[in-house]
Structure formats: structure tokens, C-alpha cells
Amino acid sequence: MSKKYLWLCVSVVGLLWAFEALAGQPVEKNFADNCASCHGADRLGGTGPALLPENLERLRRPEAFKTIAEGRIASQMVGFAAKLAKEDIQALVDLIYQPLPKTPVWGADEIITSHLQHVTEALPDKPVFSADPLNLFVVVEVGDHHATILDGDKFEPIYRFPTRFALHGGPKFSPDGRFVYFASRDGWISKFDIYNLKMVAEVRAGINTRNLAVSGDGNTVLVGNYLPHSLVLLNAEDLTLIKVIPTLGQDGKRSRVSAVYQAEPRGSFVAALKDVKEVWEIPYGDKDFPVRRIAVDNYLDDFFFDQSYRHLISAARDGKKGQVIDLDSGKKVAEIDLPGMPHLGSGITWEYQGHPVMATPNLKEALVSVIDMTTWQTVKQIKTIGPGFFMRSHENTPYAWTDGFSSGNPESRDAMTLIDKRTLEVAHILRPIPGKTAAHVEFTRDGKYALVSVWEMDGALVIYDAATLKEVKRLPMKKPSGKYNVYNKITRSAGTSH
Template sequence: MFFVLLLSPWGTSAQDAGRETDKQPPRLEVPACTASDNRTTGLATTDLVLAVRDAGRELLLLDGSTLAVLGRCQLPHALEGTPVRSPQGRYVYAAAAGGWVLRLDLQHFGQALGTRTGLALSGLVLSADGRWLLAGHAQPHSLVLLDAQLNVVRSYRTSALTGGADSAVSGVWLAQARRSFVVAFDTLPELWELSYDPAAEPIHDGLVHDYRMGEAIATAGFLGVRRTPLSQPLRVVLTDAPLRHLLAIAAPGPPGQDARSGTELEIINLDIRRRITTRTLTGYPMAGAGVVFTSGTRPWLALPTGPEGRVVLIETRGWTLHPETLVALRGVDAVRSHPATPQLWLHATEATPSDTLVLVDKDDWRVIATLREPDRRWLPVSFAAGGRQAVLATQTEIRLLDTRTLRELRRVALAQVEVVFALDGPAPDALQK
């Protein structure tokens, strides 16, 4: 295998807020992937399961229905985070070590494109239309907007409107219904929203009621920064389904601080750009470990809260805390689900006698199944076929389960698996675009 490395200046444009740039950072184009049957096309419409091995440097592409190995990719930089597939199914985008953003082409199979947007990525998100990617960085402190060909379009300095010290980015999210990206920071007491809607309303920095009176100076809403001021920097732990609301907490205190006294959970509304209420939780909720789901007709959040593994339930219409925890099981560190899946999948890594998956019915919250593999650990579950199937894996095998019946559909032995991701093929309407 050989590498073609195309270098171009990577200067200080990432330090200039909202600045369009003609300078392009280092890029690479490599023949990274080979097909198992010598095919060169045909995976763009296929449901896929990605199995990661070799410390994130090797991807196995498995057929989403049969788990047959269709190809493998040897990545130039180790994978970080969750890959995302373009709406038309052709490309897979992924964050990689060293600040690289990678793109695999599933139509012209074999090529990988890469752009280095920083030194250390803290998040990467793809717009719902597949036209834009936003990369957030721990180093340097910046946001970088790219097009689908991984060209840098704009960079943003992550500081307050009045200047001052910039901040590392703690996370980026896609608000699909809003056609925007949402950004949180380590030390900057703000949330940002960047709209990729060309018809986005102008931005009026300052209080909301000021611009309704025509007192504020507007800036362009398209790809501009809409700021939500906070009383302190917050860590976002979960969002509701339309991403109108974010649930956030203050950074944890020093080691040894007793979290049992309560953690204040702030609920922030992005429409009015302020906190609307708070709730006090026992324990410290874990970022990215919860899930949004519907029980009956009501929207709920399930949120694990720290070492004791309690799962808190919050009804989001009135932000009401349910008085009972979901299950009496220690060590729950993640809850996963899918809108088309009838269960919540609770992963308890500290359970005894072994690593445990507990399946809870969404409607009546009763435990309907408990899955254990002696002397093995479950990898994070993912969902395929529009939620009709669960991809369940250990380090030595991958299984497909029907989420309605929990019947095992397929099982394949595969050594040294580190994590698996299900990437469904495009919807029929996406293929026509």
C-alpha cells in the first residue's frame, strides 16, 4: 500500500472567528480499501456493519443482512468516535487520531480522502443534507466547517463575542429539524448554534427582546454563530429528540467531592436561548450515556447517573422526574434504543456475575430479557435495518437479533473486534436526489 500526501499551508485561519479561507490544511488521498470479491462498486446502497480492529486502524465492512465480509479498509489514522454515512449512502465520514477527518467512498471502492483540521478532534458531525461537516477541536481551540469534499469552507475562533481567551470544544451535535449544528465548550460559558439553512433568520447578538424592537445590529444567519449565554461553562449530557432543549451540568468538582448531595441539571431552550428550569439529581449523570424514547404517547429521557448506576427517568413535556429508577441494577453505564425498537437496552458493566445487558419494555418498564456472556464483555449495541435488528457483539463474534422477537438471525465468529457500528443504506427518496 502506498500513500499520496498532498500538503498545503495550515496557518492561523482557524483562530479567526467566522472567517472564510482559501488556505487549505494538509490533505491525503490513499487507496485504503479492498473488496473481498474484487468488486470496485456496489456498496453505496448496501446496509453495512462496520467492525473496528487493530486499535482503530482496520475497518471490516460486513453485509448488514448476512454479516458476510464485503471488504476491509486499512486506515492511515486510527478511528475516533462514531462514523456517519452520507444521506445518499456513498460516503462514510469519520474522525481520526491527530485531528484528521476521513472520507471513504463506497461507490468507487478503495479510495480514502482525508483533511487534517486540527491536532485533536472533540467531535465531528454531518449535516442532514450531506453538504456540510463541522469539526470541533480540543487543540487548537477552533471549529472548522468543511464541504462534502473535505475542503475547508470557514473556521471559527471559539471565544466570546467581546474576545478574550478561547476555549476547547467539548461537543458538537446535529439538530436535523432545525437544519443547524449545536456546539458546547469546555471553558466558554456559551452554547452556539450554526445554521446551514440558506434562509436562516439574521442573528441579533444581545437580548432576545432587543432585536424585536429593532435595536440590535444583525449579522447573516446562514453559517453564522447564534449564541446562548450561560452562567457558567456546562457539559451537555443529553438532548431531546428535536434538539430544542439541551440538558447540561456543571463540570465535576475535585476528586473526593460527594456527588450524592445532588447535581443540578439545567434544561436550556435554544429557541429563546436561555435556561428554562433545573432539576436536582442524585449522582452525576454521564454525558452521552442516556437516550430519548417514547412511552405510550409521552416523550421521556433515560439517564444513567454515576457509579451507583441508577437510571433516572424524565418526562420532557413538563421536565418531571419519575420517582422510581428504571431497574435496580448496579453499574449501568449506558442506555441505548431506537425509535423503532420496543426495548431500552441497559448495559451494566459492573453487574455480577458478569457483564450484563438488561432489556426493558418501553411501555410498561418491565424487564423482558437479561443477556450475559460468561467471561466476555458486550460491546456497545447498535441498531440496523431501521431499528428492526440489533447488532450485538463481543470481542470474538457478532450477532444480529430481531428486536421484536429477540430471535437470533445471524452469528459470525470474528476475532479482536473493538467496536461495531451499523450504517443503514440510503432511504429510497435519498437515492433520487
């Protein structure tokens, strides 16, 4: 064998060894070289969002591939199609949808370190615009991760600003309506001064966050996390940390948080735990924030309150029965029929034939459940065009509006069903843009106008006269997911979620 041939054989074998040694390595190296500087070497996020399965639930894998290849408009995310082969991009997609081998830590030290104070000086306590500050809408545009402050009288944008990636759950307002608080899916809590149109402070309270609540006295923010399993209490003024409460059941089992709400008539926060059969009530007037545990019959995923906040109506996503819990006694007082996976977080109430009733859309069945809140009996199951997600009304309108957002059928996803609250009959079907998804209605503070989202990248807000149902204006927007009227929210209107 010649020396030249021997050298060639050795070189080829060496290359094969090198490739074998690198098998399974390139995707990690590609992530380290191209992704870690923004998303963190541990995938927990940085200037970019966390890249974990829990945080990417709303981003389908083909869309993730497209984002890595082409980048994301109106963000710092650049495309890598010119740098990485399709196989490399697919490997990155597969990587970010894999759970981490060990549950990451995000406790008090990490929260404190993440805190950002954007404004340090005192800001004027009067709006810098002339619009009615109580008839503003905060419109969340998930298409390009922005929010718009909208004048609810003229239906004109006042200000548009970038938000954190993938806001989750509705924004919450301070009691006077001046400040709005946002929660992103990857744990960032942001405080925005509507009067001065400035971001005040931000902090990362978790890795995967469910939602937030603002206390009725305006002093405290409570954040509920999926990851880590915790509740986080923040000072509402500057979002500095007050306390971290691990969500452990009586038996020591850790639990994700399904949702958190403030119950102002009770002076407390209420939190439902997803993995243990407990509801927690936390009085926010007590500086120690003690936890009152209420045992329940089933794991809770979603819940709703009557207007007095004495009764909590809850449902588990794997069941067809709801529980009614009397928060005063801590006892279950009734079971209610809730077929089709109800979306209680979008439930509303009104008076029907002298009785208070609650109504909720259902995620899997094309019907709206109407329940008498004095007897807890089903008044009616109203058939709709398709399974809905959002339901809204107003004290000054005769109709309850619901969508077909949860339907896989394009012929129902574009429709809004209007139910007459006096007769419980379907009165009208509206299609803002035929063939395009319609969702999430919200009303002006006086109930005269209804705003509907066309939930598409080339979407819009469509404004209707709530009495004549005539369209009065259309505003182009990037996938407007929800819009929230300041007055309706801070007064806890019976027609909107709280």
C-alpha cells in the first residue's frame, strides 16, 4: 500500500469519525451560534421569548419553521434561510418543541434581576390627549406583537406601541383606568401609563405565565404561572417583587396555576390550581398575603364569578359538569350542566324574567349554555352556528354576541351570532368579512357601539352600531385578538369578562 493511499484512507476514516462524533451535535451548535444570544443558551428567553413547548403552544411547527427561515416582521427576529439548510432549520424546530431535561429555576433572585424600570420620574396625572380616558380601548394585535390605544368616541388610534411576544390573557387596568398591565406567555409583566403613553416598568415573573390580576385597591399585582409552579406578588407601582408563593397542595404536590382573578367585593385574589383539587383565596389587604385553601371535587381549568363574587362557578376541561362554590362557606352548593367544554372565562350575566342568569360559549359544541343563578338549573341550551370562544354583551344592549372561533369550519368561523337576551333566541347572524375569522366583541362604555375583531394578519376592527347593526367604520389591524374598554373593565360590567 502506498503512503499516499494510506494517508488518504486515514484521512477518510478521520473524517468519518469526526462526522460520527458530531452526530446529534449540529443542532445544539446551530442553536448556540444563531439563537442563544436572544433566546438564552437554556432556551428560557432573553431579548427574545422562551423557546419551550409550553410557551409555543399557539405557534404550530410549520409556522415556527417559517419564522426561523424568514424572520418575523416588526421584530428583531431575522431569517436564517440563507445561512442554514432546510434540514438544519427543521432540526431547530424539533429542538425547541422538546421539553428541557430538568425543570428550570425561576425564583426571587431571577425575578429581581430581570426588573426593568423604564421611567424613574413622576409623570403628569392628566392625559396628554383630549379623548375620554374612560372610553378608550386597549387593542392587542398579536399579528406583529403591538398594542393600540384607541379613542372609543372617534374610533381613531391615539398611539401604537410594541409589546412583549405572545401576550396571554386579557390586560388588566388599575382601578382609575390610568395604567394597564400586560402578561406575556413567557412571563414578562409590563406596566403601561395610558395617560402619558409610556411603558413604566417590566419584570419577568415566570417562564410560562397564565395571567395576572390587579388588586381592587390598585396596590398589588398577582401573577399565576404554569412554569415554575408559583404565584408571584408584585408592587403595582413599580413591579418590584413582594413575594413568591410556591403552589403546593396540602399533600405537597406541585401545581400549575389555571387562572388568577381579583375579587374586589371580597378584598381578595382568587387562584385556581390545575393539578391539585384546591382553590386559593388570598386577601390583598393583609401584608403577609395568607393563603386560604378551599377543597374542591375536581381539578379546575376555568372559572367565573357572580356579580357579588360570593359564588365561584368552575369547570374542568375533561368533564361536563360545573361546580358552584360558595366562597363564604368554602362549600360546593350546586352542580350545573356544562357540556361541550365551556369557556367560563368568557362568561357573562344579565337579568332574564326577573332572575340573574349566566351564559357561556362552549369550545367543542355549537351551543351557548344559559344557567339560572338562583337555582343553578339550565334555562336553555341555545344552538349556534359553531363552537365559540368569546361572548360579550352590555347593560344597554338587548343582544349577547358570540363567535364561532373554536370551529374548524370556515363557514362558521366568520360568523357572529347575536342572541336576544329577552327571548333567548338567535336574532341575527353577522359576517364582518365572509371567509375570515371573526371573534371577540367589546362595547363602548355606553353600549352604543360594538367592536368585532377580524382575526387575520390582514385583519381589522369592524365597528357596528349596536342598535341598528349597521357597520360604521373599519380599521385595518394585524390580527387584533382582543380589545378592552377601560370603563367596562374597571366597573366590572356584567357583559364582559373580569
